[in-house]
Amino acid sequence: MPELPEVETVRRGLIPAMEGQVISNAAVNRPDLRWPFPENMAERLTGKRINALRRRSKYILMDLDSGETLLVHLGMSGRMTISGVAVGEFHHPHPTPEKHDHVVFDMENGARVTFNDARRFGAMDLLDTATAEDHWLLRDIGPEPFSNAFNESYLIDRFRGKNSPIKTALLDQGIVAGLGNIYVCEVLFRTGINPKRKAGQISAQRIATLVPAIREVLAEAIESGGSSLKDHRQADGKLGYFQHNFRVYDREGQPCQTGDAGHVIQRFVQSGRSTFYCPQCQR
C-alpha cells in the first residue's frame, strides 16, 4: 500500500511528463476501479491542460484548465508508468499494453502515462477545482505533516484525553494526513515512545517530539524515492515503489539498531495491523 512518500514520489515523477501539458487523448478502458469512474471521464479529460499537479494526503490532484480536478488514488497495487519521454536518465519506448492498463493518458508532448491496477482498489474522480477540498474523500483529512497547521500545540491538543493507543491515534487520518503503518512504527521508534501507550497519557514534551520526527521520517523516505527515480530500479519507467531501509518495520527478531545487548525488535498486532518496536528503547 503506497504511503505519503510513495505518492509524493509518483507526483514528482509525473510532473515532467504532465504538468503544463495538454492531454491529447485519454483512454478509459473499463467503467470502474474501486468505484465507478465519473460520467464521460475520457471526454472531460481529452484536450484539457494540466495546470498543476498537487498532492493531498495520499491523493494526487491534477487541476485542469476546464475548472475540474482529476483525483487519483493508487489503492493497493496501482502504478503509473511513463513512456515516450525521458524519466531520470532513461528514455522509455511505449510498452506493450497490459491487461490491467485501465486508464491511458497520451500527452501532447509525446509522453504516455499508463495507470495499471491489477487489484482495482485504486480510484479516480473528477471534481470542481474550487470546491475540491469538500470532496467526501478529502474533507475529513487532517493537516498535512509539512504544513504550519501541523505543529506541537495542535498535536498536544488533539491527543488530550485520548484513550486510544498512540499508534492508533497517529494512524487516524483526521489527526494528521497520510501517515500509514510503516512510517508510524518508524516515528515511534525514533521518539522512544511505546506504541501501546495511551495517547492522552503521554507528556506534552514527548508529544512535541513527534512533530519533527514525523517530518524527518517522511522527508528521508521522499528523498530516497527521489533518488530511485534516477537510478536503475526505475529503468522500466514504473513509478510508485522503491527500496527503503527501515529501523524497525518488518525487522521482527532482528537486533535493535542501537546495538545494545538484548534489544530485539518485536512484532504484535494492533487494530489488525502489525506493529514493530523495541520494548527496551520504547517506553
Ligand SMILES: [Zn+2]
Ligand atoms: Zn532498542
